[in-house]
Amino acid sequence: MPADAPMPHAKYEHLVARARRMPPVRTVVVHPCDESSLRAAVESAELGITQPVLVGPQHKIKAIAAAAALDILPYTIVDVPHSHAAATTGVAMIRHGEGEVLMKGSLHTDELMHEVAAAETGLRTERRISHVFVMDVPSYSETLFITDAAINIFPDLDAKRDIVQNAIDLHHRIGLGTPRVAILSAVETVTTKIPSTIEAAALCKMADRGQITGGLVDGPLAFDNAIDLEAARIKGIRSEVAGRAQILVVPDLEAGNMLAKNLTFLAGADAAGIVLGARVPIVLTSRADSVRSRMASCAIAKLLAEARREQNPAQAVSS
Known part of the structure; x- marks a missing residue:
């Protein structure tokens, strides 16, 4: 490692530390129906980075939380029947000002981005x-x-x-x-x-x-x-x-x-x-992501949301 290179992961730790100094950002989590995506939502909340709203089949989310010993009692669940409905509902919530960050759960990226990119109902700019x-x-x-x-x-x-x-x-x-x-x-x-x-x-x-x-x-x-x-x-x-x-x-x-x-x-x-260029930052997580990567993704989205809030105070979401 070059002499001027920082310690491994120090760059992410700096981003996460900055994000934690700000109030949690209301984050719409679309279909967190596997342990990896639900854990990412819960752990980012426990670090004070996000205030998650879980959008998906309630019975699945609660079953996964119980199996993985994740406490989801503090978080709102919006009950919808399947992943497509979760994507549609999550994007609509962002359009209606009910969140400042959109976060992908256990659905295909294409399924979420199709709703994001929809001409009339999506989040395009x-x-x-x-x-x-x-x-x-x-x-x-x-x-x-x-x-x-x-x-x-x-x-x-x-x-x-x-x-x-x-x-x-x-x-x-x-x-x-x-x-x-x-x-x-x-x-x-x-x-x-x-x-x-x-x-x-x-x-x-x-x-x-x-x-x-x-x-x-x-x-x-x-x-x-x-x-x-x-x-x-x-x-x-x-x-x-x-x-x-x-x-x-x-x-x-x-x-x-x-x-x-x-x-x-x-x-x-x-x-x-x-993901950039939409109305809000969009976090794309993967089952292969490390905990550090997931938390850094959430931290970056939060820093972006904070910058957007400072630029357009009227668009900020009340928590």
Whole structure:
């Protein structure tokens, strides 16, 4: 581990500690009908991060809580018959101002996001919805964002502009400051043979012209010279971003998903997940997530909700 790298998991602990200093955020938990998702809701509440409202079949939720020895008596349960009804009801509750965060339980991501993205009844804004993995990589000194590795499969240039802007805004709103943004490809030179290099160059020019704001953007960069100063030096890349990127923008979902999972399973990283571009932050948890990752996801959502509350006090939810 480099001498300047922080202790493992210190980045997440800092986010969770900041979130715990704020009042709990009212969180609509959609279909928490397995132990993993119900435990995430309960443990985030016990840490003072969330105030969960559990939306799903009441008999299932209570049976899982009893089997796992989880105390859910302090929390409201909204009884609906199945996962689809839970997704519909949870999104409607957010639209009606009954929560500031939406949290996925034990239903498929597509089922929840279908309701979120619905034109008339969903939670869309003018911004493209996208996902960010907030990675705590023990061997890297920075909190590392990877986007988009979960929502947009093959985004076009307009979608990538929103993906980049969403990630930059997240970096600011959770208190990490102005980010260094690397637009990744397989190489660091622009070539017609690799279309993602052309899009990377276009995104950089968009940043130059104010179509993307709030971050230092460079690309195309290969993964090695985006995160390693020596690799950037060897390639002769002079950039404020190269070698010390904080946001990695991947060409497509396949590349991003493989990159995030490689860091998780081969580098011991934790991966918190958050969906951006909707009316509220959306927490996507997985059964494979560590407790740290689940709590970090909730903490990030809470910090985002707090930033939104400060920006629009009239939209805050009364607890």
